[in-house]
Amino acid sequence: MDTDKSAILPLVLATVLAALSSAAAGWLAGAIGAALAAPFGVLLGYAIGRHWGAFPSRVRLSLFRVADELAQYRAFTRLMRDQGDRITETTDDAAQIIASGLHEIDAKVASLIERIDTEMPGPDGEVFKHMAVSIGDPIVGMFGKLQFQDVTRQQLAFLARLSHVLDEHMVALAQQMGDRRALDRVGQFKQMFDQALNDCVMSSQRDDHHAASGTDFKEAVGPKVELF
């Protein structure tokens, strides 16, 4: 416990010094003038900088370890993206094979109907023709259903985009742990997330996210078919 206290004390001291530096510099700016305030702030900053260097090695080691762990999470997000790519590839292949098969069935049914027309005139031909038409009828609907693949692809693309956002943020955090000068360069996670949400997905998914994050917000959506 004593060791922990000794690790935390320099942090507290540095924070207090930083606040004092800012307040004192401000006070001096008002009382004496900017010409004197600036060098005073620089002087205090220098003193704080020297103090940060005095972190116990145990604390510094912990910070670097956390930074290293954070950087390693990228391996997991990469795996997630690869898995998503594989799913997209597999569903795309399957959907295209089904589409080709449907094309072929459609062409064969059309050719059958043509032959029945030319080679089987009369009531029997009509019966066969009716049967052939009923085989071909559902094909258009099946073509329509194949759009599921594109919807799935875009949902996975959204997941991949999110994992990139996580990657970038973890790298930034890792840098921050190991290098305090990077503090101001950390990206805005929420903004990156919102951008991904805005770019990649459907309103229903954004509504799900708003519900999960406790925001009672439903996006304005129009009808499924709209002519302007």
Place this chain on the structure above:
Amino acid sequence: MPATIFIVDDSATILMSMEAILTKAGFAVSKAASGEEAMSKLQGGLKPSLIITDIHMGAMNGIELIKKVRVMPGFQFIPILVVTTESQQSKRDEARAAKATGWLVKPVQPDDLVRVVKQILPNG
């Protein structure tokens, strides 16, 4: 001669699916898998009666494509339908501002697609 519908989508499945639906409805179909390919075909002389485009594509998205097409000589009034998974109102407004003709949300029922196309191309 049937009207030619130009479909632009980066999904091979969507291209195949829409081609089949529209061909069965009696239209001729031409396809492009990206905004860039679409521009190249249009600049190469393709003059469709209607363009159907997705929004979320690679480098050039559907809205950019519409803007580029609209400034091409002879393409100011060719109807352009957006067919997309996106249903956000602000994106629709963007498409409307870019002078799209209409908006359909995927998955589109084949009947809806054919009905809208016939509504836009009554002589198609």
